[in-house]
Amino acid sequence: MAGNSQRKGAIKKSGKGNPTAGSGGRVKRGLEGKGPTPKAKDREYHKAHKVAKRAEKAAATKPKRRTSGDAEWIIGRNPVVESLREGVPVNALYVSEGAERDNRLREAFQLAADKGIKLLEVTKSEMDRMVGAGVHQGLAARIPAYEYAHADDLIDVAAVNAEQPLIVAVDHVTDPRNLGAIIRSAAGFGAHGVVIPERRAAGMTAAAWKTSAGAAARIPVAQTVNLTRQLKAYQQAGCMVVGLAADGEVSLPDLDLATGPLVLVVGSEGDGLSRLVAETCDQLVSIPMANHLESLNAGVAASVALYAISEARR
Incomplete structure (x- = not known):
């Protein structure tokens, strides 16, 4: 009977008992494409994939550069003009509407134009809101957040210049202001970098920028x-660590x-070197004074020591 699937010989069976008549079913599914071939770096067994994974892992473990946080403000006509003169990086100069155009304001405008710094005029109330407390005198400069280097990279700076490392900690x-003075002296006497603690210490604020004179x-x-x-890491890299201390066993001229490869450690304004830092130093060095009751602040002490080191290296 036509259409009777039970009739003997009506359907041909395959070896596995599955129908093979026509082009549908299992055969059709086998003809479907599997999409484009994945890129080499996306195939787990491929060498390019392994190389890419190693690069991702290295990037994830590399320490990120720290910044000083949010951008800061320099306010007031004299501070802004002095900062522009000294080369402090400025993102933009803001002047309030109706501000008196005196010589300082005109100089600020001229310096900003010479350096390609954008000048923006805002209302006094907006200026008050932006800079917060403080007398801005109708003029403010916005400086970017400072991007810190990696402490381990400072030795590489010396290696690039084929010089013995000199680092100030x-x-x-x-x-x-003391920090800014130390940075200025370090740059002037050929140091390859300055290291500061992340906590309980001054950072690269507007005041430090200004005192460093750029x-x-x-x-x-x-x-x-x-x-x-970090000092121990420098020692392992071959540097001697010398700390400035009023009771140092070595006088600076006798250093x-x-x-050689040297790290000079400068202590805080009042307490000098902390105990652990002093114990880590290879030598404690004193600056000879005419009157033992007198002492130098951190910025001046660093300048004197760096000058002596510079003279010894000539």
Whole structure:
């Protein structure tokens, strides 16, 4: 009977008992495409995939550069003009509407034009809101967040210049003006970088930028979570660590380590070197004074020591 599937011989069976008549079913599915061939780096068994994975892992483990946080403001006519003169990096100059055009304001406008810094006019209320507390006198400069170097990279800076490393480490100096003065001296006397602790210490604020007279743009400044650990890392890299201390056993003129790879540690304004940092130093060096009751602040002490080291290296 037509259409009777039970009739003997009506359907041909395959070896596995599956129908093979026509082009549908299993045969049709077998003819379907599997899409484009994956890229080499996406195939797990391919060498390119393994190379890409190693690169991703290296990028993930590399320490990120720290920044000083949000951008900061320099306010007031004299501070802004002085900062522009000294080369402090400025993103933009803001002037409030109706501000009196005196010589300082005109000089600020001219310096901004010479340096290609954009000038924006805002209302006084908007200026007050942007800069917060403080007398801005109708003029403010916005400086970018500072990008710190990696502390381990400072030795590489010396290697590139084929010089013996000279690094200045700062132990809990809290006055940004002292920090700026240390950075300025470090740049002036040929140091390859400055290291500062991340906590309980001054950072690269507007005040530090200004006091450095633009030197912070010419010499790398690095932050470290643990200064003692970083000093030990420098020692393992072949550097001698020398700390400035009023009771140092070696007088600065007698320092015989000045010509080799050296890390100079400058202590805080009042307490000097912390105990762990002092114990880590290979030598403690004192600056001879005419009157033992007198002492130098951190910025001046660093300048004197760096000058002596520079003379010894000539």
